[in-house]
Amino acid sequence: MATGRTHRPATRSRGIPEATVARLPLYLRALTALSERSVPTVSSEELAVAAGVNSAKLRKDFSYLGSYGTRGVGYDVEYLVYQISRELGLTQDWPVVIVGIGNLGAALANYGGFASRGFRVAALIDADPEMAGKPVAGMPVQHTDELERIISDNGVSIGVIATPAGGAQQVCERLVAAGVTSILNFAPTVLTVPDGVDVRKVDLSIELQILAFHEQRKAGEEAAAAAEAGAPPPVRATGATRKGPDGDVPAVMPA
Amino acid sequence: MATGRTHRPATRSRGIPEATVARLPLYLRALTALSERSVPTVSSEELAVAAGVNSAKLRKDFSYLGSYGTRGVGYDVEYLVYQISRELGLTQDWPVVIVGIGNLGAALANYGGFASRGFRVAALIDADPEMAGKPVAGMPVQHTDELERIISDNGVSIGVIATPAGGAQQVCERLVAAGVTSILNFAPTVLTVPDGVDVRKVDLSIELQILAFHEQRKAGEEAAAAAEAGAPPPVRATGATRKGPDGDVPAVMPA
DNA sequence: ACCTGTGAAAAAATTCACAGCC
DNA sequence: GGCTGTGAATTTTTTCACAGGT
Known part of the structure; x- marks a missing residue:
């Protein structure tokens, strides 16, 4: 059993880019918050800030769903909540x-x-x-x-x-x-x-590891070449072989 | 307080693409599993399957870190575990x-x-x-x-x-x-x-919403135009306006 | 005056395909 | 014969910038 591939090949469903689909829940959350505060309309710029993206991206994303805004005005919050919910399939249970x-x-x-x-x-x-x-x-x-x-x-x-x-x-x-x-x-x-x-x-733990990567980089900006002692990117042993799971492989993580 | 932007602008740290950084933890996990089974070497194809990506992507990703493999052979598991750990900043506490x-x-x-x-x-x-x-x-x-x-x-x-x-x-x-x-x-x-x-x-809940989107699409392949009664993509009322948070906006989600 | 919607440009990510080495 | 490393090609995503509507 369980023969097929792992993961689907990121199909561009119904012409809506995958990257856009992944952001729709973000917009929906921001819109729901506005809706709860009875805000009637919102501009792409405001909504973008609330959702943590930039407004050009947001407008482009919405353009894949249809023309749901009004030029010079913005988007009707309730209407957009409904449209995105429907698009995401959240109007059903x-x-x-x-x-x-x-x-x-x-x-x-x-x-x-x-x-x-x-x-x-x-x-x-x-x-x-x-x-x-x-x-x-x-x-x-x-x-x-x-x-x-x-x-x-x-x-x-x-x-x-x-x-x-x-x-x-x-x-x-x-x-x-x-x-x-x-x-x-x-x-x-x-x-x-x-x-x-x-x-x-x-x-x-993956997100935490990604944070560690960036955190290390920040720290490295000051500490700089202190640890790596002037050697360029790869630390790999200069000319010598380094095969076995023993030998000069530096002591690995806690394990 | 808290004035700055939201999120950082996805800086390409040290020349390693952000998309690659995001996959390093995946590779590390797969490699750790191999290491625990004392597997000495692994090919890009095998490791790719274990990590759930394709091998071309994996090789390209590794190429940003350096040349850590051996042609005709594959990658030394322990060595790669160390290199990725180091790159991610996980060799420190x-x-x-x-x-x-x-x-x-x-x-x-x-x-x-x-x-x-x-x-x-x-x-x-x-x-x-x-x-x-x-x-x-x-x-x-x-x-x-x-x-x-x-x-x-x-x-x-x-x-x-x-x-x-x-x-x-x-x-x-x-x-x-x-x-x-x-x-x-x-x-x-x-x-x-x-x-x-x-x-x-x-x-x-975001991932769940993305799943719902795809799930709906699968269901829609059979049910097809049953619900949308033949109308093309946007359901928007044909010519009429649809402004207020009242009116013809269809009944919204559970709320 | 303001704001959307979108072509076009740019950037990033992925995939191809093969030279080069073991 | 097998597998890596990587330029080049392709696809996807992001950003720009402005025409067009309110």
Whole structure:
């Protein structure tokens, strides 16, 4: 099982660029906030600031959806909220299951951002029999044995995996076999899925690593060549070989 | 306070493209797994599969770091682990603080992926006096009053914000004022920071919304023009105006 | 006077395809 | 024969800048 490629090839769905799709939730969030403050209209510049992008990009993004603004005025907040919601498919109700109710799974179950955007947590599933029946976020945790039945009874097409890395692929396969076609993966593993199944991943430590990269660079601007002792970019041993997993490979991370 | 731009302008640090930096943690994870299985060398193709990318991209990415492979053979796993770790700044120890110890904060505190990659959780901070002293992940939660002292005592330069959206900006400003220059934001808000401070965000619901978009598209392939009754892309009322937040704007989401 | 929508230009990222080395 | 490293080609994304509408 699970033969197909990993990840889909970033298809440009319905002509809306993937990069734009990825920003629509950002705009939606900013617009929802404006809507709650009963702001009737907003300019591309204002909305761009609120969403943390620049206005040219925002206007270009919106241009893929249609002409929803009014020149000289801006965008009608309510109307735009609706259009983006519709485009994202959030005007319908998506039942999701969360598999793996550890700290993270519980956090997700309690996370308001799901419920408020068309996602309904249909069930919480965990492999630990101890967890079964325990209420999390006002909902009893169910055992993995029930997985297939739950998926099918609730017409679930989106699954969230928050298990340890080890169990993720197996859970993924069961979800897919039961009919799930979109998976949000929080486990730090690459999932292999058949064609036609979407996987998106969130790795909590990846963003931190990217920050460390930039942080190091900031520090390096002062400390400069102190550590690297004047040698150009690659530290690689000057002429000597450096093959084996032993030898002169410098002491690696904590491990 | 907090005057500067939002987000940094995606600087191409030291000539390594941002897109490449974002994938280095992926490669590192795959390599670490190989290393644990004592695999000595790996080809770009094998590693690409393990990391979930294609091999041309991987080779191009590595080419920015230097020539760390051997033609006809592949890459030395240990050596590459070290090189990528070094490039990402993970050979040094980064003390981080986590602010906001709710479900998510606790999940982060317990998340092994931090500790195993050069990040050390120096403190857990929460605004709730009830939480103070409670142990989470084997560590007593400290009160927000201590924030500045903790940052300074531990030389913390990376902060993780896992508070509700409302408190995030204020926490952010205190972190920055205390000397933090990189922030990982889990709160669903755009943070405004001065120049020179990096912010990266993880929004748990954004990925889900992107999945919904694709999921809807899959469903739409069969259901097709059933809902949209043959009209081309924009549904906008044919000629009539559609201004006010009332009128013919179709009933909006759950809200 | 203001602001959108968008062609066109520029920049960035990805993919191709193959020379060069093991 | 196998695999890396990389210029060149291609595609995608971002940015510019302004025509056109309110």
